[in-house]
Amino acid sequence: MTSAMQLTNVLKTLADPTRRAVFERIIREGEIAATGLVQGSKVSQPAVSQHLRALRDAGLVAERREGRHIHYRVAPKGLSPLIDWLGHYETFWAERFANLERLLKESE
Amino acid sequence: MTSAMQLTNVLKTLADPTRRAVFERIIREGEIAATGLVQGSKVSQPAVSQHLRALRDAGLVAERREGRHIHYRVAPKGLSPLIDWLGHYETFWAERFANLERLLKESE
DNA sequence: CAATCGTATAAGTGATTGCTTATATATTCG
DNA sequence: CGAATATATAAGCAATCACTTATACGATTG
Known part of the structure; x- marks a missing residue:
């Protein structure tokens, strides 16, 4: 898989609001079971499960069975x-996001 | 339009590889006419035009008639x-992208 | 004005997407 | 084992998408 394809996957995965909400909830909770995500979600359990699969396939979440x-x-x-892509083109939006590239390089 | 909707628009717009290629070409060229973008593109002139419209609607490009x-x-x-969203959740991927949030705030 | 060039829009189409309900696959408990 | 719980997969469907060809619009040129 090329890096362009990986970027496409990440962007597509985060572009759906429902799925992104799931992702953000996982961020806030730190660690949470699928059941917890279904509760308080507008969509069904299978829908959540499908979103989790997409997030995992995109490399955005990891799972731990218990x-x-x-x-x-x-x-x-x-x-x-995503970060690398932004950093790669940083010089072009430098006026707003000065030093982003330098910082991204430092954090490698 | 909420900020979440704007983020969704930006992500969706950049998620398509062909459209992202158009965007990246505009970045590299600095300024370029639609004709130039059609040349060297795999898709037709209307397709390029539609991508340009999507990019403009997402606020990612501006145009100048001549x-x-x-x-x-x-x-x-x-x-x-996109940058703001990444910055907002920076603390959660701080191990890799330390100080991103601070820097983004400084650049406001 | 008429022809031409650059760009946009219209209409149609096959593919993809995100959801649903129904069912299957674990895993645990009694 | 059998029932219950947690999660995943299957199948189907309406909506959206990215593309095409055909056509329209706008600006320049002769």
């Missing part, structure tokens, strides 16, 4: 394609 | 929803 429960947590490196 | 030609250039602020 008995019947599967706990999801964020995989920060999944955002690398 | 006679029959319309020159497109990047609108760096169009990326703000």
Whole structure:
């Protein structure tokens, strides 16, 4: 898989509001089981499950099985394609986001 | 339009590889007419035109008419929803992207 | 004005998407 | 084992998407 394809995957995955809400909830909770995500979600359990699969396939979340429960947590490196892409073109929007490139390089 | 909707728009717009290629080409060229973008593109002139419209609607590019030609250039602020979103959750992927939030705030 | 060039819009189409309900696959408990 | 719980998959469907060809609009040129 090329890096462009990885970036496409990350962007597509985060572009859906419902799925992004799931992702943000996982971020806030730190670690949360699928059941917890279904509760308080507007959509059905299968819908949540499908979103979790998409997030996992995009490398944005990782899972940990504990008995019947599967706990999801964020995989920060999944955002690398996005951060790297922004950093690669940083010089072009430097007026607003000065020093972003330098900082991204430092954090490698 | 809420900020979440703006973010969704930016993500959706950049998620398509063909459209993102158009955007990246505009970045590299600085300013370029639609004709130039059609040349060297895999898709037809109307397809390019539709992508340009999507990019403009998302606030990612601006245009300048000059006679029959319309020159497109990047609108760096169009990326703000994306950068802001990343910055908002920075603490959660701090291990990789330390200080991003602080820097983004400074650049306001 | 008429022809031409640059760009946008219209209309149609196959593919993809996100959801649903129904069902299947674990895993635990009694 | 059998019932219950947690999660995933299957199948189907309406909506959206990215593209095409055909056509329209706008500006320049002769």
